[in-house]
Amino acid sequence: MRENDPGKASFGYREVRADDKAGLVRDVFDKVAPKYDLMNDLMSAGVHRLWKQVLIDRTNPRPGELLLDVAGGTGDIAAAFLARADRGPRASERAPARAIVADINAEMLAAGRGRKRPEGVAGRLALVCADAENLPIPDQSVDAYSIAFGVRNVTHVDRALVEARRVLKIGGRFFCLEFSHLATEGLQKLYDAYSFSVIPWLGEKVAGDRASYQYLVESIRRFPAQENFAAMIRAAGFSRVKYENLSAGVVAIHSGWRI
Numbered sequence: 001m002r003e004n005d006p007g008k009a010s011f012g013y014r015e016v017r018a019d020d021k022a023g024l025v026r027d028v029f030d031k032v033a034p035k036y037d038l039m040n041d042l043m044s045a046g047v048h049r050l051w052k053q054v055l056i057d058r059t060n061p062r063p064g065e066l067l068l069d070v071a072g073g074t075g076d077i078a079a080a081f082l083a084r085a086d087r088g089p090r091a092s093e094r095a096p097a098r099a100i101v102a103d104i105n106a107e108m109l110a111a112g113r114g115r116k117r118p119e120g121v122a123g124r125l126a127l128v129c130a131d132a133e134n135l136p137i138p139d140q141s142v143d144a145y146s147i148a149f150g151v152r153n154v155t156h157v158d159r160a161l162v163e164a165r166r167v168l169k170i171g172g173r174f175f176c177l178e179f180s181h182l183a184t185e186g187l188q189k190l191y192d193a194y195s196f197s198v199i200p201w202l203g204e205k206v207a208g209d210r211a212s213y214q215y216l217v218e219s220i221r222r223f224p225a226q227e228n229f230a231a232m233i234r235a236a237g238f239s240r241v242k243y244e245n246l247s248a249g250v251v252a253i254h255s256g257w258r259i
Contacts, residue, residue, distance in 0.1 A: 009155045012218030021155040022131065026105050028212045029073070029153075033107040035207040036074060042206060043199050048149075051251050052077060055148060055177045058244075058253055061085035063094035065143040068167060070132045070160075071150020072101040073108025074115060078125055081146075083118040096120075100137070102130040103150075132160040137167040144168075148177040152223040161236035168258040174238055178229075179220040180245070180252035187248055195220070226252050 009021040016024060032039065040048045055077065061067070061084040069078040078099035085097035103109050109127050117125070130136055132147070132154050145164045154160045164174050182188040195217045203213025224232065226243050229252075233241045238256030245252050 010219070010222045012215040012222070018155050022104065025153045028215055029105040030107045031209050031212050032203075032207060032216075033073070033105070033111045036108070036111060037076075039202065039207055039213070042202055047247065051177060051246055052080065052148060054246060055146065055175060055253055056080045056084055058255065059144055059146060059173065059175055061097055061144075062088050063091045063097055065097045066141070067097065067099040067144045067146060068102060068135075068137060068142040069099060070102045070135070070145065070147040070164070071104070071153065072112075072146070072148065073103040073105060074112035075101045075117075075125060075127070076112075076115075077146055077148050079115075079117050079121050081144075082121045082124055086118075086120065096124060098124045098126075100126045100128055100142070102128045102132070102135060102137075104129065104131050133163060135163050135167055139166055140169045140172075142167050142169065142172060144173045144175065146175045146177070149179065151176055151178055152219045158232060158236065161233055161238075165237050165258050170258060172258045174233070174254075174256045174258070176229075176233075176254045177251060178223065178254070180223065180229075180249050181225045182249040183245065184248075191250065192221070226254075229254055 007018055008015050009018040011021055011024050059081060061081045063085050065085060067078060067081045072078055078101045082097050082099055106129050109129060113127065133156055145168055151157055151160065182191055199217050200210045200214045204210035230241050230243055233254060233256050239259040241256040243252045243254045
């Protein structure tokens with residue numbers, strides 16, 4: 001990732017023109033969208049569902065809130081947020097929570113559009129095809145912003161973080177769930193061996209697309225370590241920034257407040 005060179009961007013281990021990255025990423029997710037959920041289950045042995053559950057726990061959904069879930073194509077985070085808010089204290093006495101799912105990839109949104117949702121959720125979940133760096137969302141209009149396994153695919157992460165702060169209300173909360181770096185060198189080597197040998201192989205055998213999953217593995221390795229990403233979030237203007245490792249750092253949840 002080369003945030004200091006606006007003319008270049010990383011696409012896995014390749015350096016490409018920044019203007020080309022969004023299209024390349026779009027092509028990847030056009031290809032993986034039909035088998036996206038199945039591949040996530042296979043690659044993580046289903047643990048991605050637990051990671052997302054922890055993310056929902058940390059967002060602490062409440063009735064009346066508006067969530068913006070960016071790169072949220074299939075809508076699973078947003079739907080879980082709404083369902084949890086509906087079970088919140090005095091939920092029956094307050095306006096229900098709402099959510100917007102924004103994703104640059106129309107195929108991912110289409111894959112999510114047909115999914116079964118918890119009762120009463122579908123009508124409060126809007127889908128918007130939009131770039132994380134240029135969101136069609138008013139200033140200071142959302143209570144919570146989430147992005148799960150999507151920020152590493154953004155061309156200019158620093159710009160996306162500034163956009164996240166822009167759309168959040170004062171007192172709004174930012175949450176990012178992303179693959180990260182393991183706690184020890186030994187664990188990292190084991191995880192790298194699994195990632196580079198098994199995940200592209202699964203992509204080839206199950207989804208018929210080895211190249212896209214090779215990119216996904218490489219993009220994880222190019223993503224900043226926990227402290228470095230936390231520094232980027234602070235630089236975007238967020239306060240009380242922290243992170244929490246899950247599964248020994250396979251993934252991390254970064255969070256911050258707009259104050």
